Amino acid sequence: MASRLALIRGDDRYQNVSAALNAIASGIDLSDVGQILVKPNFVSPDWPLCATHVDAARAVLDWLRTRTDAPIVIGEGTALKSTWEAFENYGYLSLPDEYRGVSLMDLNADEVATVTAFDWRLRPLPLQASRTVVDGRFRISLGPPKTHDTVLVTLSLKNMIMGGLISRFAVESRQPNGRDYSLFRVRAAGVVKSVYEALPKHLRYNALLERAKLFCLSAFGPSSKRAMHQSFSVMNLNLFTLAPYFYPHLSVIDGFDAMEGDGPTKGERVEWRIALASTDWLAADVTAAQLMGFELGEVGYLYYCAQAGYGTVDPAAVEVVGNVRPAEVARRFKRHASTHLQRKWETPAVSQRVKIALASGD
Numbered sequence: 001m002a003s004r005l006a007l008i009r010g011d012d013r014y015q016n017v018s019a020a021l022n023a024i025a026s027g028i029d030l031s032d033v034g035q036i037l038v039k040p041n042f043v044s045p046d047w048p049l050c051a052t053h054v055d056a057a058r059a060v061l062d063w064l065r066t067r068t069d070a071p072i073v074i075g076e077g078t079a080l081k082s083t084w085e086a087f088e089n090y091g092y093l094s095l096p097d098e099y100r101g102v103s104l105m106d107l108n109a110d111e112v113a114t115v116t117a118f119d120w121r122l123r124p125l126p127l128q129a130s131r132t133v134v135d136g137r138f139r140i141s142l143g144p145p146k147t148h149d150t151v152l153v154t155l156s157l158k159n160m161i162m163g164g165l166i167s168r169f170a171v172e173s174r175q176p177n178g179r180d181y182s183l184f185r186v187r188a189a190g191v192v193k194s195v196y197e198a199l200p201k202h203l204r205y206n207a208l209l210e211r212a213k214l215f216c217l218s219a220f221g222p223s224s225k226r227a228m229h230q231s232f233s234v235m236n237l238n239l240f241t242l243a244p245y246f247y248p249h250l251s252v253i254d255g256f257d258a259m260e261g262d263g264p265t266k267g268e269r270v271e272w273r274i275a276l277a278s279t280d281w282l283a284a285d286v287t288a289a290q291l292m293g294f295e296l297g298e299v300g301y302l303y304y305c306a307q308a309g310y311g312t313v314d315p316a317a318v319e320v321v322g323n324v325r326p327a328e329v330a331r332r333f334k335r336h337a338s339t340h341l342q343r344k345w346e347t348p349a350v351s352q353r354v355k356i357a358l359a360s361g362d
Contacts, residue, residue, distance in 0.1 A: 002312075002319040003279075003283045004024050004280075004321060005320050006023035006024045006320075007320050007322040007323075007325075007326060007329070008023070009329055010273060010323070013053060013275075014059045018059045019275070019322070020252065023321045024277055025067075028250065030138070033068060036072045036140065038064075038075070039133070039139060039140065039141050039142065040052035040092075041163065042086040042163075043079060045089050049144075049257060050259060050263070050264055052142050052254065053090075057074065057095065061099050072101060072102045074095060074102065075130065075133065077107035077164070077165070077167060083107070110132050111130075112166065113128075113129045113130070113133075113135065114126055118230070118234055118238060119234070120230040122234070122350070128224045129165050130164045133160065133246060139247075140249070142252045143155075144255065144256075145258045145288050146259035147264070147292070147336050148263050149262065151236055152289075152343075153292060154263070155285040157239065160246045160248050161228075161242050162228070164246050165225045166225075167223040205338045205340070233344070236301040236304065236350075237350045240305055243310060251279075251284035252277045258333070261336065262336050262337055267334075270331075281311055283313070286302055287315075293333050294333075298343065300345035
């Protein structure tokens with residue numbers, strides 16, 4: 001049976017997301033769902049282009065509320081700054097008053113579930129994750145499509161994984177019983193990042209300096225988000241490794257405004273005017289990547305997930321429904337300046353680790 005994927009183009013963000021969800025609604029059963037997690041993508045509280053627009057969230061909430069009375073948690077965990085600042089800046093604070101049974105959650109402050117990825121030597125790397133995400137029985141990933149500085153593109157799976165990993169840097173200090181999670185480390189990570197970004201691009205994007213940057217930033221705890229960034233190759237491996245614990249049950253990609261170039265925070269606006277939705281997250285992510293001009297074989301973590309059979313990647317097996325054909329909205333997104341380094345994600349050691357995982361079924 002073909003996976004169904006909705007592709008909608010229009011001049012209204014809310015209507016695009018609503019139409020995409022309606023187009024696949026017959027394949028979604030919410031009757032036994034106890035709680036729903038809606039995971040937007042904020043990254044930074046200061047730059048709206050990199051974040052999930054609140055109108056897209058309203059479209060999802062309205063769609064859900066016509067079908068279920070289950071509690072809905074809108075959960076996100078920013079990387080360094082306050083998640084609550086992002087909720088405020090992006091207009092989310094009013095949503096619990098607008099919709100019954102809706103609450104906001106800083107995933108960085110959630111109860112911890114331990115998951116295991118790999119460090120740069122391919123040794124086991126324990127990471128802290130939000131228990132609400134890991135234990136979630138209906139996870140909705142809602143975010144914009146963007147080019148990326150480490151894995152070429154960030155779409156629904158990466159949104160769910162990276163937001164679901166805990167960064168204690170970003171726990172809101174206003175919360176009751178707040179703790180000091182090392183101001184020195186926060187400042188040290190900020191200094192490293194600022195010095196790196198101040199370098200000219202022709203110096204910045206070389207293999208040695210990129211490797212040193214990733215190593216330094218991943219060493220500044222207590223952030224499991226940063227710890228994921230061991231190297232370009234290991235980052236792709238880690239996203240593949242964690243996919244079974246975090247994958248979205250419903251992927252909604254709001255491409256009304258997308259980002260190209262130096263994403264996921266410093267890129268340029270693409271007025272794309274589309275929305276995608278599917279209960280097959282891999283079909284959604286691969287299709288979106290291809291519409292952005294990326295082949296499956298270019299994006300390491302998606303390629304590994306395809307090898308593992310985590311979803312549908314054959315276009316002939318994906319039923320595209322909606323008001324536009326993929327070829328009509330496909331365009332080549334401008335790549336990140338470090339793309340020449342990001343493409344070197346396939347190494348013998350990582351490939352062997354993937355083969356072991358595939359053989360064991362893990």
